[in-house]
Amino acid sequence: MPGADDLLDRARLAASSGSYPRATRYLEQACAASQDPYVLARAEITRAYIEAETGDPAAALKRCLEVLDSDDLDPVTEGKAWQQLGLIRMRTGENEAAMEALAQAIAVLPPGSDDLGYALINRGNVHLQHGRPRQAAADFAAASAELDKPGLELDRAKAEHNLGYSQLLLGDLIGAMTQIAEAAEVLSPSSAINRATVEQDRAEILTAAGRPREAARALQQAATAYGSRRLRTFQAECELTLAWTLLRDDPAKARVVARRAARRFRGQASPARELRADTVALVAEIAAGGKSRSLLERADRLVAALHAHGLVRDAVVLELQGARVSVVRRELDDARDRLSAVRVDMNTPVTTRLLWREVRAELAHARGDARHARDHVRAGLADLHTWQASFGSLDLQSTLVGHGRDLARQGLRLALEHGDPAMVFEWSERARTLVGRVTPVRPPTDEQVASDLTELRVLQTAGPAPRTPEARRMEALRDRVRQHRWYAEGAGEVTEPADVDQLQSALKEDDAVLVAHLVVNDRVSALVCAPDRSAVVNLGRLDGLRDRLDGLTSDLTMAAAHRDGPLAVPLRAALRARLAVVAEQLVAPLVDLLGDSRLVLTPSGGLAGTPWSLLPGLVGRPLTIPPSATRWLELRGAPQPGRVGLVAGPDVARGPEEVTRAAFAWRDATVLGGPDATTTRVAELAETVDVLHLAGHGRHTGENPLFSAVELVDGPWFGYDIDELRRTPSTVVLSACELGRVSVRSGEEAIGMSAAWLHAGARTVLSSPVLIADDIACDAMSRWHTLLAAGTAPADALAQVSAEADDVVPMLSFGAGW
Structure with missing residues (x-):
């Protein structure tokens, strides 16, 4: 039979993994095996841990104090008791008392002691409760060093995991993801509880990364896992995080979840955590439109209680929300006083700094000081972009912009209220194309x-x-x-928006006009910038237009699927009618300003999927859709293509004919088809050509757009595969249904396969936002290659093809079409 010391070690490991009944059995066996006071004291300390974790902190506290009252405790046992007492104090929200107990433990425990590592982990957690992530990170790093021994891999992984969480709070999202992922390899297989803890903190990363829906799913699963094992404190912690996650998109539900968490914390005698849950519930009430005087009074009482418990991060958020309520109530002096009491610096989480800028801009606007309101919005977006530019992933960049959504809308609204086209252009560039301003960087091959x-x-x-x-x-x-x-690192560079003079000079050289469609407060406006004039035009409401655009997508799909037969004529008539109605709102009011010029379009994400080249007034007009006007200025000036690669994927009736006819336009083109059209061969081809043409079936994946793919003979070639290329073609043709489609994320960023190619370095991407019939693609794109080979720019060639076609050609040019 194992000795008492071995049984105690087994009990501690079982307890730390959440296997409390098994831990209790080991403790009973240890005490039965030895009546040594040392063994009994250690057993009592572990029992206290189990009581605290399963909802009886008062009994746990009493047990630890009784151990500390014992005579002649050796330093290690005394240190264990102090660090366990500190943990219990932390659980009950007595943070100052917890810090004192843990300081005693760290002072008593000898260097190299395992328990010194545990005490450092616990003190790091108290620092997190106080909103001191830097001090927490230092303790977790020291704990990791103390626990770097054989047999302590699980405990060390806990320290590493917590270090990752500290990095998350410090804004180092990449460091946090890397650290937590590495620790998860040890923690997740060890127990359901540790696995749920990993998923809970990963969910916080997803929330920080702008993916609240995925985060909410992960948190609900983790909360269920805790609840099934009756770990009510852990379950409540998970629900607290879930409430914060739900706050932006569903404040009513966030309030319900937060109040449920508060009740659980109350049942666990955890007042500090109860206060944190009450904070989320109150913020949710404000987000849902609450503005009463009694609400402000409740907020003030809760802020005082938060500060009393050292919960500074939560207090700051609630103070800012209180100032926002005062602005809404037009109590502007009170709002100013509230804001002046808030301390925000670079150690404050990015999301809180953005909220601080939002509220200050709201107050300035309410005071009639639009200039300072714009300054606050500009500074907030600059802060977001600096953070965003540290990431190389297009996926991550595009989801992060959700944090700046409200600021971006504030800036556009302020600019449109002012009415100056130059100012509207600046904010169109600053606010809409949040990803487009981040300098792209090629991630390393992985x-x-x-x-x-x-x-x-x-x-x-x-x-x-x-x-x-x-x-x-x-x-x-x-x-x-x-x-x-x-995990890919960004360039750390953000492009400043071009000014109107720079833009107009380029537009004059290219005989072009810029149109930036903007959606603010469900109304559509258009900024029209010509070489010699600019104007802002009101285009009406978005709601009815959105329905018509959805119907237009359906009409185009049906028309492509029924080019012959009895449905062909009525379907085309319905399509023409719908195109005319959409053009009446989006194009007709602008025609006099456009003349016969080429068109650079930067539409709002709310208009994503519009088949611009088919709208009356734009048919046959060269147009291109860059991520931003600033990016267009960087990309314009199409080089003459040299090497050309053409690929026909499987099961496309006229795909082989399409690429073969296109190849005739070029002196020396490489064609892949049949068994040669594999993902490996196509990737090799893409790295060596200037023009890549992919004819195949495509699939757009809405939830994860970079898993959109073109089908090749050995399976799908994903958007993520593009990042694995060592070199990117200058011009890419996606002659595949659906691959021009996009998903619009919370910051109004449109992302899909076309965006992935542009982010990877392509200058021009041709694709269709809707289904395109095989014979239309075959005829149109072979003609396009003939024009391109003769020296015509990609967008100009596409416009000519569209004008000559007997049927609609829904292909669009993205990026710089000339």
């Missing part, structure tokens, strides 16, 4: 990503049924690919 994409290709081609092991494996691979790509 062997793990490449391997995972290959496996995913095989599984997706097999088409496993939902909820099978193969389907779960596919989901795990997608998560790993995305997270690995998130």
Whole structure:
């Protein structure tokens, strides 16, 4: 039978993994094996831990104090008791008392002691409760060093995980993701509780990364896992995080979840955590429109209680929300006083700094000081962009912009109220194209990503049924690919928006006009910038227009699928009518300003998917859609293409004919088809050509747009595969249905396969936002290649093809079309 010391160690490991009944059995066996006061004291300390974790902190506290009252405790046992007492004090929200107890533990425990590592972990957690992530990170790093011994891998992983969480609070999202992912390899297999803890903190990363829906799903699963084991404190912590996650998109639900968490904390005698849950509930009430005087009074009482418990981060958020309520109530002096009491610096989380800028801009606007309101919005967006530019992942960049959504809308609203076209142009560039202002950077080739994409290709081609092991494996691979790509570092550079003079000079050289469609407060406006004049035009409401655009997508799909037969004529008549109605709102009011010029379009994400080249007034007009006007200025000036690669994917009736006819336009073009059109061969081709033409079936994936793909003979070639290329073609043609489609994220960023190619370095991408019939693609794109080979710019060639066609050609030019 194991000795008492061995049984105590087993009990501690079982307790730390959440296996409390098993830990209790080991403790009973240890006490039965030895009546040594040392053994009994250690058993009592572990029992106190179990009581605290399972909802009886008062009994746990009493047990620890009784141990500390014992005579002749050796330093290690005394240190264990102090560090356990500190943990319990932390759990009950007595942070100052917790810090004192943990300081005693750290002073008593000898260097190299395992318990010194545990005490440092606990003190780091108290620092986190106080909103001191830098001090917490230092303690977790020291704990990791103390626990770097054989047999303590699980405990060290906990320290490393917590270090990652500290980095998250410090704004180092990449460091946090990397640290937590590495620790998860040890923690997740060890127990359901540790796995749930990892998922909970990963969910916070997802929230910070602008993916609240995914975060909410992960948190609900983690809360269920805790609840099934009756770990009410852990469950309440998870619900607290979930409430913060739900706050932006569903404040009513956030309030319900927060109040449920508060009740659980109250039942666990955890007043500090109860206060944090009450904070989320009150913020949710404000977000839902609450503005009463009694609400402000409740907020003030709660802020005082938060500060009394050292919960500074939560207090600052609530103070800012209180100032916002005062602005809404037109109590502007009170709002000013509230804001002046808030202390925000670079150690404050980015999201809180953005909220601070939002409220200060709201107050300045309410005072009639539009200039200072714009200054606050500009500074807030600059802060966001600095953070955003540290990431190389397009996926991560595009989701992060959700944090700046409200600021961006404030800036546009202020500019439109002012009415000056130059100012509207500045804010169109600053606010709408939040990703477009971040300098793209090519991530390094990642062997793990490449391997995972290959496996995913095989599984997706097999088409496993939902909820099978193969389907779960596919989901795990997608998560790993995305997270690995998130780790790519950015260039750290943000492009300042071009000014109107610079833009107008380029427009004059190119005989072009810029139109920036803007959506603010469900109304559509258009900034028209010509070489010699600019204007802002009101285009009416968005709501009815959005319905008409959705109907237009359906009409185009039906028309492409029924080019012959009895439905062809009525479908085309309905399509022409719908195009005319949409053009009446979006184009007709602008025609006099456009003349016969080329068109540079930077539409709002709210208009994503519009088939611009088919709208009356724009048919046959060269147009291109760059990420931003500033980016267009950087990309314009199409070089004459040299090397050309053409690919026909499987099961496209006229795909081989399309690429063969296109190849005739060029002196020396490489054509891949049939068994040669593999992902490996196509990637090799893409790295060596200036023009890449992909004719195949495509699929747009709405939730994860970078998993959109063109089908090749050995499976899908994903958007993520583009990042694995060592060199990118200048011009890419996606002659594949759906690959011009986009998903619009919370910051109104449109992302899809076209955006992925542009981010990777392509200058021009041709694709269709809707289904395109095989014969239309075959005829139109072979003619386009003839014009391109003769020296015509990509967008000019596409306009000529569209004007000559007997049927609609829904292809669009993205990026710089000339």
